Structure formats: structure tokens, C-alpha cells
Amino acid sequence: MKAAVVYESIFGNTMQIAEAVARGLAARFEVNAAEVSAAGRAANSVDLLVIGGPTHAFGMSRGSSRKGALEQAAKIGVRPVSQGEGIRDWLKRLPKTHEPALAASFDTALKKGRWFPTGSAASSAASQLKKKGFKSVCEPEQFYVTDTEGPLTDGELERAEEWGRLLGETAATALPPEVAVAARA
Numbered sequence: 001m002k003a004a005v006v007y008e009s010i011f012g013n014t015m016q017i018a019e020a021v022a023r024g025l026a027a028r029f030e031v032n033a034a035e036v037s038a039a040g041r042a043a044n045s046v047d048l049l050v051i052g053g054p055t056h057a058f059g060m061s062r063g064s065s066r067k068g069a070l071e072q073a074a075k076i077g078v079r080p081v082s083q084g085e086g087i088r089d090w091l092k093r094l095p096k097t098h099e100p101a102l103a104a105s106f107d108t109a110l111k112k113g114r115w116f117p118t119g120s121a122a123s124s125a126a127s128q129l130k131k132k133g134f135k136s137v138c139e140p141e142q143f144y145v146t147d148t149e150g151p152l153t154d155g156e157l158e159r160a161e162e163w164g165r166l167l168g169e170t171a172a173t174a175l176p177p178e179v180a181v182a183a184r185a
């Protein structure tokens with residue numbers, strides 16, 4: 001059984017979460033984590049597609065929000081992980097699936113308080129995935145940063161790995177029997 005984790009990240013926090021999710025998924029899936037501009041057709045021939053991105057202006061990033069983030073990264077001397085398109089653009093181009101493909105999404109956001117409500121890139125991504133014919137395995141998940149550029153709040157990497165592990169278990173049982181049997185053979 002194959003899974004792809006496609007992520008967008010400016011300051012590196014969502015990338016760290018994506019890698020932790022992939023570690024968790026690896027218990028059940030052959031998994032590849034790819035930055036969105038290098039993801040190409042990562043969704044092709046996978047049984048489970050996982051999308052992750054930073055929450056910008058209550059949803060998925062746009063060109064304008066990424067511009068602001070890139071300027072902030074330059075100001076503090078951080079080399080941005082994602083320098084091209086975001087997950088919104090990638091999902092827009094994603095062809096409708098006719099396979100029995102599963103999907104899940106996660107995002108990073110500030111803890112409630114400073115931005116209230118925080119909004120969620122993962123919820124927006126989940127709606128897009130549904131439109132593209134993917135069946136969602138679980139509710140969109142959110143992981144927290146302490147400030148715009150990070151770091152992640154304590155314990156988030158461990159929580160992400162565990163989320164990935166549980167996601168893998170749920171997805172493995174949700175797949176059609178022929179896929180699960182082929183994977184065991």
C-alpha cells in the first residue's frame with residue numbers, strides 16, 4: 001500500500017510535521033513525503049494522499065499571503081522551504097480520481113488567542129480533495145506553532161507521528177479488500 005504526503009511550508013514547521021506524519025504512516029504504508037513544487041504527480045498510483053500546509057488568512061495560502069511570508073522569512077534570514085506554488089494551486093490542478101483513493105489533510109496554525117479564530121488550511125484542502133473524488137479517512141487535523149515563524153509548540157512532533165500512525169491504521173482498514181490483500185501478498 002502506497003501513501004504520499006504533499007506539503008507546503010515557508011518557515012519549515014509544516015515540513016517537520018509532514019515528515020513526522022510520514023514516519024507514523026511508515027508503520028503501514030510505503031510512504032513518500034514531497035514538497036509541493038516537487039510533488040508532480042505524487043497522487044498517481046497511491047492508495048492514500050495526505051496534504052499539509054500552513055494556515056494563511058484562515059485557509060490555504062494564496063500568492064499574496066505567500067509574498068508576505070517570504071518577505072518575513074527574508075527579514076529574519078530564513079531560507080523558505082516552499083518558494084513556488086502552494087497546495088491550493090496543486091490541488092486545483094489535481095485531476096479527479098476514479099480510483100478508490102483515500103485522503104487526509106493537516107495544517108499548522110497559531111494557537112487560538114492571537115488570531116481568533118485561527119481558521120484551517122486543512123479544512124479547505126479537505127473540501128478540495130472531496131471535490132476531486134477522494135474519500136476522507138478522518139477529520140482535518142491542526143498542529144500548532146508558537147509564532148508565525150515557529151517553533152512548533154511542545155509535543156507537536158510526537159503528536160504528528162502518532163496521528164500518522166493512527167491515520168495509517170484507519171486507512172489500511174478502509175481500503176478495498178483487493179488492495180489490502182495485494183499489499184500483504
Ligand SMILES: Cc1cc2nc3c(=O)[nH]c(=O)nc-3n(C[C@H](O)[C@H](O)[C@H](O)COP(=O)(O)O)c2cc1C
Nearest residue numbers: 009010011012013014054057058108109110118148
Ligand atoms: C501571511 C500569513 C497569514 C497567516 N494567517 C494565519 C491565520 O489566519 N491563522 C493562524 O492561525 N495562523 C496564521 N498564520 C501563521 C501561520 O499559520 C504560520 O506561519 C505557519 O503555521 C508556519 O508554518 P510554516 O513554518 O510551515 O510556514 C499566518 C502567517 C502568515 C505568514
